[in-house]
Amino acid sequence: MDEQLAKEAVAGDEQAFLQILKNYKVDLYKTALSYLRNEHEAIEAVQEVTYRAYKNLPKLREPAFFKTWLLRIMINYCNDQLKKKKRVVYDDDLLSGHGVEERYRDVEMDEALQLLDERSREIITLKYFHGLKIREIAAVFDCPEGTVKTWLHKALKLLREQLEEKGGEDHGREIG
Amino acid sequence: MEERLDEYRKRLDKEEIPADLLDHAIEAGVQMARQEQKRRPRRIWILSVAMVAILLVGFSSIGKIMELIQHDKGLMSAVEHEYYEEIGVSEKKNGIEFVIEGAIADEKGLVLFYTIKTDEKQTNLSFEDIDLKVLDGGKINPSSISSGGLHKRENSKKSSSGMLEFFFRDNLTSREFQLKTAVKGDGVRENFSLNFSLTKEIRMKKVYPLNKTVVIEGQKIDFVEATIFPLRVAIHLKIDPNNTKELLEIEDMRLVDEHGEVWSKILNGTTRTGVTEHEFIYYLQSNYFKEPKELYLAFGKIQAVDKEYREVVIDTEQMKILKQPPGNRLKGLEIYGGDIRMKLYTEKEFPYGIFSEVVDGKGNTVDITSNYMSSRRDEGYTLSGVTIPDLKSYPNPISLKLSFFPEWIIGDEKIKIK
Structure with a gap:
């Protein structure tokens, strides 16, 4: 991560901001995809997160943690969307359209992640899917590193339990 | 664990990354935030409103259309500016109903939005012939017809929507039309003939002369003019025949306005046409309705190979690639019947079918009936192929002209349009 670029963005340089967002677009998109599991919604999420990040840029205290900060905005947005989604009744045709995009996924893991509480899922997403360091996560959560370690430990334990509950079944990872 | x-x-x-769409989304997000800082947010929400409309309403007419054109900012903008015109003409025969929902037209093109409803669920609907005639005198010669949108679906459906795009050589002055087509489904085939008229006044194109020569890594391109139509923007350019490299594709050509808003190439449809061997027209998404104060044409990444390597030469008997651009990216020549296939190994995704014309050992042009590609990203290659009827009758060696290739010349150009 280019810290200089981040500083320029926080100072109000729009080109620098655009560049950073474009550098992280793949991370943002994949996070959205893992939560929302739909390509169009994930693209829409990237737009919305760009908007939110731009508006909240003055609140970013530590430019070095730009990526973690962006990912947190994305995760918050996705959590909100998932809550809304539960209230939306889908059109049959749309629903069948969505199914196609879920090939090649570890369905069990998908489901287990969905059953986690928001914080546990967020910690696992940041740590394992984006390879962030405990220190980076602690900085954006504004808490001691020890707390993040405790959360992570708890999250992994919960995830293991979720997976074990389904244990014994055939894996069936590839559908479609 | x-x-x-x-x-x-x-x-x-x-997962495939829709990089261009993400760039658009990011730019739109910045624009949304910036406009909101200046004044109250209104129009900029339309994209998200359209998306929500699709999710919630699903099958209202305009929701359907917004879904079909969501990858084209120009068409979205035409609809937002009420340049879309409802038609609502239909014909039903033997359980298949063909509906022309509406149209967007300009001086050189016509986009028809249609829905096909069937009594039985269909998995594989296709058009067999598409013919457009004018009924009020005159002639039209479509220079291209595309029916993108109607393709094989994983799930069977009773209703499918899509677009038929016609682009013309001459100006479109007619108002009365007849569309004839045949729709084919599982075990059914029906002919349709629908008359319709356009009533909306056609918006005139805007022409901007460019007259600018750009040199990237010693290779020259003359930019002639930019023509902004409601449906698309046409950039006319000439490639210097004395270049040492064959310029294949300007990958990142785009329009940029004074706020940094970007309009990229057409994603789904005709992206470029050849006028002569060295003269091309590139098509970009339209910003016709935007009227920016300043507008630039920007690009910097051009696929190019040394002229010596503009063809890949193979021997179909020895099953050997005799010549290819340095780097040996092409491997695994295969021949199945009339199909010639090769694997193109690239570090990053390269979603192009790389071959165009084919010439045989005696220098005669060979007819190709199809030209295809298939991405095998997990194995690191793209499979490119051409189908040639009666392949065995052509003398070796066979030369396949490259139309795309993963080698680039890089610059950073910005040409003022206005």
């Missing part, structure tokens, strides 16, 4: 999480991440990594 951690291994399994890692494996899950790897699967996620294999």
